[in-house]
Amino acid sequence: MSNLHLYIGNYNYSSWSMRPWLVLKKAELAFTEEVIDLDVPGFKARLLELSDMGTVPVLRVNGDMLPDSLAISHFAAKAVPNLWPKDLEARELCQEAVRKMHEGFRALRREAPMNLRRRTSRPVPRACLEDAAEMVAMWDDLLGRHNGPFLFDDWSIADAFYTPAASRFASYDLPRSARSDTYISELMSDSDYLEWESRAFIETHKLPDTDNVNL
Numbered sequence: 420m421s422n423l424h425l426y427i428g429n430y431n432y433s434s435w436s437m438r439p440w441l442v443l444k445k446a447e448l449a450f451t452e453e454v455i456d457l458d459v460p461g462f463k464a465r466l467l468e469l470s471d472m473g474t475v476p477v478l479r480v481n482g483d484m485l486p487d488s489l490a491i492s493h494f495a496a497k498a499v500p501n502l503w504p505k506d507l508e509a510r511e512l513c514q515e516a517v518r519k520m521h522e523g524f525r526a527l528r529r530e531a532p533m534n535l536r537r538r539t540s541r542p543v544p545r546a547c548l549e550d551a552a553e554m555v556a557m558w559d560d561l562l563g564r565h566n567g568p569f570l571f572d573d574w575s576i577a578d579a580f581y582t583p584a585a586s587r588f589a590s591y592d593l594p595r596s597a598r599s600d601t602y603i604s605e606l607m608s609d610s611d612y613l614e615w616e617s618r619a620f621i622e623t624h625k626l627p628d629t630d631n632v633n634l
């Protein structure tokens with residue numbers, strides 16, 4: 420049994436950290452965790468001590484460091500294969516949806532940064548709305564092909580990757596279809612998500628640039 424220790428950023432802000440944290444929870448792999456405050460003096464040097472990527476999340480597996488949310492998710496799925504759909508075609512679609520989140524939707528990520536404590540209706544730039552619309556169309560398509568409540572029926576790594584995005588729809592009041600709204604509610608009422616969110620609500624470290632973008 421591997422000894423697993425997950426280094427993460429702040430609960431309120433670190434979307435990349437939330438993803439593998441949810442995956443490890445759903446995999447029921449025991450792990451300890453350690454928060455590294457983002458954007459404080461010396462934080463980058465601390466991250467570079469952990470891995471050459473200089474980012475969180477990083478999973479320490481026994482003595483080895485494994486950076487990157489997707490790499491950590493693949494690691495978990497090696498131990499617990501049903502984190503991906505069983506059906507081959509569904510698995511490929513699921514991995515493509517995960518890849519899209521890992522590499523794309525950049526305007527949404529930039530203009531509507533994850534901030535679980537935040538609720539605002541301030542207007543967001545058009546590129547951000549276009550990303551949101553593309554995400555909703557993808558969710559609607561996948562939810563329409565399956566029986567829900569998750570993108571591929573049972574919970575999968577894709578749902579971990581889209582949970583931080585779901586929180587952005589709630590934080591920034593982004594437009595969505597009724598079907599996607601139900602999906603967002605499902606992700607945001609998940610017990611593991613709620614455990615993470617409860618820590619965000621009591622966390623004292625604040626990033627004013629993310630908190631104070633207008634109202």
Ligand SMILES: N[C@@H](CCC(=O)N[C@@H](CS)C(=O)NCC(=O)O)C(=O)O
Nearest residue numbers: 428433434435474475476487488489
């Ligand atoms: N591709 C990486 C991205 C990780 C990432 O950008 N993490 C942010 C925190 S949410 C970070 O460490 N930012 C610090 C920095 O870039 O200096 C992954 O999937 O893990």
